[in-house]
Amino acid sequence: MTGRNRLVAIVGLVVLTATVAACGGSQPAASKTPGAPVTLKIEDFSPEQTAFHAQVAAEYHRLNPNITIDWQSIAQAQYLQTLPLAFQSQHAPDLFYWTAGGTNTMSQLMANGWIRPVSPDGKVPDSWTKRWPAGLFVNGINTSGGKVYGFPWQDTKYWGPGYMYLNKAVFQQAGLDPNKPPATWSELQQTCATIKAKTKAYCLAAPLKDTDWQRTWFAMAAGGLTDLFFDYRTGQYDLAESQNLQTFNYLQGLYRAGYMAPGVNDKAFSRQQFAAGQAGIYMDGPWMISVWDQLGFHSDGYAVAAHPVPDGGATGALSMRDNQNAYWVSSQTKHAAETWAFIQWMTEPTGFFVRNFLKNSFATLAFAENKTFLTDPAWKAVFKIAESKGFRVATPEPVLKCPALAQSKAEVDANRLHPNWEYEVMVSALVNNTNLAPLAQQVAAGRQTVLSSELQKESAGGLKVSLDCYTFSTWSYTQSYNSNQYPKS
Amino acid sequence: MTEGISSPLAAGAAGRRWSARARDLLGGDQRRFWIPVFLAPFLVLYGGFTLWPLLATGLYSIFDWDGIEPLNRFVGLGNYARAFSDPIFWLAFRNTLLFAFLNCVIKLPLTFLAAVLLTQRWLWFKRFFRTVLFLPLILPVAAAGLVFTFLLNPSNGALDSFLVGSGLLKEPIDLLGHDNTALLTIVLVSVWQIFGQYLIYWMAALQSVPEDLYEAAAIDGAGPWRQMVAITLPLIRPVALIITLLALVNSLHVFGAVVTLTGGGPGQATYVVSYYIYNEAFRQAPFAYGYASAVALLFGVLAFLFVFGQGLLARSAERLRREYGV
Numbered sequence: 001m002t003g004r005n006r007l008v009a010i011v012g013l014v015v016l017t018a019t020v021a022a023c024g025g026s027q028p029a030a031s032k033t034p035g036a037p038v039t040l041k042i043e044d045f046s047p048e049q050t051a052f053h054a055q056v057a058a059e060y061h062r063l064n065p066n067i068t069i070d071w072q073s074i075a076q077a078q079y080l081q082t083l084p085l086a087f088q089s090q091h092a093p094d095l096f097y098w099t100a101g102g103t104n105t106m107s108q109l110m111a112n113g114w115i116r117p118v119s120p121d122g123k124v125p126d127s128w129t130k131r132w133p134a135g136l137f138v139n140g141i142n143t144s145g146g147k148v149y150g151f152p153w154q155d156t157k158y159w160g161p162g163y164m165y166l167n168k169a170v171f172q173q174a175g176l177d178p179n180k181p182p183a184t185w186s187e188l189q190q191t192c193a194t195i196k197a198k199t200k201a202y203c204l205a206a207p208l209k210d211t212d213w214q215r216t217w218f219a220m221a222a223g224g225l226t227d228l229f230f231d232y233r234t235g236q237y238d239l240a241e242s243q244n245l246q247t248f249n250y251l252q253g254l255y256r257a258g259y260m261a262p263g264v265n266d267k268a269f270s271r272q273q274f275a276a277g278q279a280g281i282y283m284d285g286p287w288m289i290s291v292w293d294q295l296g297f298h299s300d301g302y303a304v305a306a307h308p309v310p311d312g313g314a315t316g317a318l319s320m321r322d323n324q325n326a327y328w329v330s331s332q333t334k335h336a337a338e339t340w341a342f343i344q345w346m347t348e349p350t351g352f353f354v355r356n357f358l359k360n361s362f363a364t365l366a367f368a369e370n371k372t373f374l375t376d377p378a379w380k381a382v383f384k385i386a387e388s389k390g391f392r393v394a395t396p397e398p399v400l401k402c403p404a405l406a407q408s409k410a411e412v413d414a415n416r417l418h419p420n421w422e423y424e425v426m427v428s429a430l431v432n433n434t435n436l437a438p439l440a441q442q443v444a445a446g447r448q449t450v451l452s453s454e455l456q457k458e459s460a461g462g463l464k465v466s467l468d469c470y471t472f473s474t475w476s477y478t479q480s481y482n483s484n485q486y487p488k489s
Numbered sequence: 490m491t492e493g494i495s496s497p498l499a500a501g502a503a504g505r506r507w508s509a510r511a512r513d514l515l516g517g518d519q520r521r522f523w524i525p526v527f528l529a530p531f532l533v534l535y536g537g538f539t540l541w542p543l544l545a546t547g548l549y550s551i552f553d554w555d556g557i558e559p560l561n562r563f564v565g566l567g568n569y570a571r572a573f574s575d576p577i578f579w580l581a582f583r584n585t586l587l588f589a590f591l592n593c594v595i596k597l598p599l600t601f602l603a604a605v606l607l608t609q610r611w612l613w614f615k616r617f618f619r620t621v622l623f624l625p626l627i628l629p630v631a632a633a634g635l636v637f638t639f640l641l642n643p644s645n646g647a648l649d650s651f652l653v654g655s656g657l658l659k660e661p662i663d664l665l666g667h668d669n670t671a672l673l674t675i676v677l678v679s680v681w682q683i684f685g686q687y688l689i690y691w692m693a694a695l696q697s698v699p700e701d702l703y704e705a706a707a708i709d710g711a712g713p714w715r716q717m718v719a720i721t722l723p724l725i726r727p728v729a730l731i732i733t734l735l736a737l738v739n740s741l742h743v744f745g746a747v748v749t750l751t752g753g754g755p756g757q758a759t760y761v762v763s764y765y766i767y768n769e770a771f772r773q774a775p776f777a778y779g780y781a782s783a784v785a786l787l788f789g790v791l792a793f794l795f796v797f798g799q800g801l802l803a804r805s806a807e808r809l810r811r812e813y814g815v
Binding site for chain 1: 757776
């Protein structure tokens with residue numbers, strides 16, 4: 001063989017080897033032999049639950065030796081970007097977490113081609129759906145065409161913003177009783193003045209960075225209107241409505257008076273300030289109970305109370321939306337039967353998953369008796385507050401009034417316009433001590449224009465949607481909109 | 490029967506026959522063969538990682554595409570029209586130019602001065618100073634941003650604690666919390682972080698000036714300032730232009746510092762174009778790849794025009810300077 005021919009042969013061999021090696025990276029075809037080893041891949045953005053997921057994987061593997069659970073959790077921002085890439089590259093997990101679309105999550109995921117029914121044949125036994133309160137499996141939200149695609153995850157009666165945490169040491173130092181929290185705006189102002197005068201701590205640790213302002217805003221805005229940026233009574237984006245402007249002006253007054261900890265801080269910083277006794281009050285959701293625990297700040301160090309309301313009484317309430325269908329079965333899964341079996345095991349109301357999930361206080365679960373397992377005094381306070389009349393109400397669901405909204409992208413497009421717009425204008429007005437009203441009107445008008453025009457386009461294209469789908473003129477902000485109030489189809 | 494390479498002589502003869510054959514094929518100029526062969530790897534990489542993404546960006550910019558669904562929602566110039574009519578885009582664009590201008594105006598003279606000092610023979614502990622000034626460059630931008638977030642925090646940051654404790658200020662100042670100071674603070678943090686890189690550039694430029702010119706000038710009685718003005722600056726001018734251009738282009742890409750220090754805030758006070766793209770395109774599902782592509786292309790063209798315009802102005806000034814003999 002000549003030197004040249006040998007060189008060509010060597011190069012060809014290298015190329016062939018590289019090609020075979022590259023092709024060899026794909027996953028082997030799913031084995032259909034019963035009992036064959038199977039790896040179920042689950043992905044979500046709960047990195048604080050990593051140790052718990054490892055326990056779940058170990059326990060499930062003990063019970064099902066042929067099945068290995070590979071549960072990966074990454075930070076939320078990265079997760080929202082990597083999951084679409086996983087689907088694009090045909091390497092999607094078997095089970096994944098996604099709530100980005102709110103009530104329309106299922107519709108969006110179906111449009112993307114990402115999901116399949118939870119069970120191999122789409123049918124689920126009644127014994128499984130009865131784990132949830134009646135009425136939570138709704139066509140257009142988690143079922144479609146008679147098949148179940150999702151299942152409610154968190155119990156939204158308790159889970160959401162609006163709780164006020166009081167640092168007992170700061171309150172006691174100020175001569176205040178943490179068991180008698182401020183219930184109205186005036187009382188909050190007085191409490192802040194006392195804390196400022198008698199301690200070195202700030203009154204309120206209110207994060208302002210990015211969207212973290214929502215933690216304080218949602219709690220306080222709910223006292224006047226809702227914790228949403230959309231008014232389902234009028235069918236309008238509502239940042240410029242008088243009640244919201246009033247709430248903002250009140251908070252701006254607190255900021256001007258120096259009652260809020262200075263700095264455009266993120267939620268992690270503000271939480272540490274509170275736990276370290278540098279601030280007396282922090283507002284957020286019940287997930288803080290596990291966060292405080294991780295910071296070494298336990299429930300004997302703080303009290304939980306409802307958010308203060310306007311002096312004349314609450315004219316609004318926090319929203320309770322049955323849209324927390326969080327885990328979905330991937331359309332690319334090659335182990336539909338095994339994934340369904342895992343889902344059934346995971347959602348056993350008194351099973352290993354529920355007991356240990358709730359023991360860690362990660363959240364409340366829609367298919368579990370939360371009060372049985374969440375016995376920390378802080379959780380007891382949360383339950384009592386959430387069950388008080390008018391604290392959290394069921395908000396109208398437009399898709400239940402107009403089922404065609406499941407195919408609509410109008411609301412998504414309207415919300416996608418400058419995603420953090422509301423927070424940005426509020427923080428800007430807060431730190432610069434300017435009038436929010438002009439900017440709020442700009443925001444509301446901007447989003448409303450997109451919503452209206454997109455709905456008109458879709459309607460012209462034959463979809464039965466309109467702004468009326470988002471308008472519930474008989475709804476009172478302080479009462480739940482019940483299922484029997486929707487038009488019968 | 491195959492020929493075997495039995496000896497170096499035979500191998501050399503085979504090689505010469507092959508070269509002769511190649512020469513015949515290529516009309517006698519072997520370079521026509523070898524030039525593309527050596528260029529091929531670069532062209533493949535350049536095409537794959539520069540040209541193709543650029544073309545793809547242009548393609549995506551005319552669609553309303555979320556990166557997942559098929560590319561079928563054609564909008565033409567709709568994305569560009571949306572960007573043009575968005576005041577927040579223009580705010581981000583203005584902030585980006587302002588950041589780039591301030592960044593260059595502060596860091597280039599400072600790093601040049603530091604480079605001049607570090608190349609002086611009389612300076613002791615040169616290596617120590619070089620190391621200290623270069624160290625911030627090793628830190629990732631995000632890490633530097635996080636560190637300064639804590640240092641500059643008005644609640645309990647080290648800077649405010651010192652200023653208030655020493656009596657220089659009565660109350661802490663929130664540098665990152667006010668429209669008037671937030672962008673400038675990001676500029677200063679960025680200058681601190683990138684200082685070492687431009688220090689190296691200037692030192693390399695200064696060390697390229699022949700030493701004997703300075704000796705000759707010293708013999709003629711020229712002092713340090715005269716040497717600087719008459720020898721150093723003229724000779725490093727071509728490199729200085731390149732360093733300035735690099736500084737300008739790099740500072741237009743600011744992103745990490747904004748994300749970690751202010752998140753574009755307070756409000757939208759420190760929005761820059763890269764952060765605007767990130768916020769508009771990737772902060773909420775479904776993503777807006779199409780719009781992000783349009784904004785990126787639009788900004789690229791505007792930035793190119795800006796830099797090109799600067800280059801024209803600089804050349805015009807140089808020509809005038811020569812005409813007037815100053």
